[in-house]
Amino acid sequence: MEFSVVLGDLAEQSADALIYDAKTDLEMERDIARTLSREAGEAIVEDVASEGPVELGQVVVTDAYELDADYVIHAAAIPSHGQGEPSTASIRAATKNALRRADTLDCDSCAMSVLGVDTATQDFRDGAQDICETIREYDPSRLERCDVVVSSESQYEYVARTSESIRSA
Template sequence: MKYDVVQGDIAAQSADALVNAAGTSLRMGSGVAGALRRGAGEGINEEAMEQGPVELGEVAVTDAYDLDADHVIHAAAMPHYGDGEATEASIRDATWNALETADELGCESLVLPALGCGVAGFDLREGAEIIGEEIDEYDPETLEDVRFIAYSDEEFDAIRSATGKAAASDAEADR
């Protein structure tokens, strides 16, 4: 399985599945969820919320609507109730479950963000290390191309440094 760190807007990516950095309610608010919601249309939030709430670390799958993907995998790395902060365990579980679900769906390509590292309050560098470890340890059945995406220059540099991944080419980042 090829695994790269890329920079860009997750909602502009082309893949079999895109991963949403979700909370347990599956309500799509700001950050990655907001970008995917704006790109997909309102139907995605309605479909996601119909499947929630889910347990911390679990995932739900929706159609990708107007996004250039077949599925959106909503990975709940943070609680939407109580303190709202991600943990090492929730990030590990959400990452692993997203990879496993993509395989179960027969996906060959997957794009995932820094789960739990935005509004969920987990340190980006530490979270990126955890996500990178889970990707490295995962033995795929159908997945061939996994892209760990960063939006800002600062986030991109931090994720690359934390995972030890060199920059992907511009052509790969625009897929």
């Protein structure tokens, strides 16, 4: 599967599925989730809330509403407040399950944030390494392309170097 790094806002991407790191309670309160809900409309918040809470690593799919995608995949990579911290295992499980779910939805493309790192405890570099390795290891049946979307130039440079290193290994 082809994967690349994109500098931008996940809510502005065009793909069959948009994947972001949800908390296990599925409340769309965090930065990326708030942006997605603002752009998609309030219905997405109600849809995903009716599915929660979920276990760490699980995913929930909703319509993308006003976003330029068919689906939003809410990947539970972060425990809800007071229930622990994100880990390599939770980030990898959420990434793999999100990719698998995009495949079963017959998606050709997805765009995802770096899962599990929008917290004070999980290092961005470790999370980027985890998702890049998981994307590289994933053997899709339908999915052809996955864009990893980052929001700053320094994140872009790091993820681009990391993904290139993983691809060439």
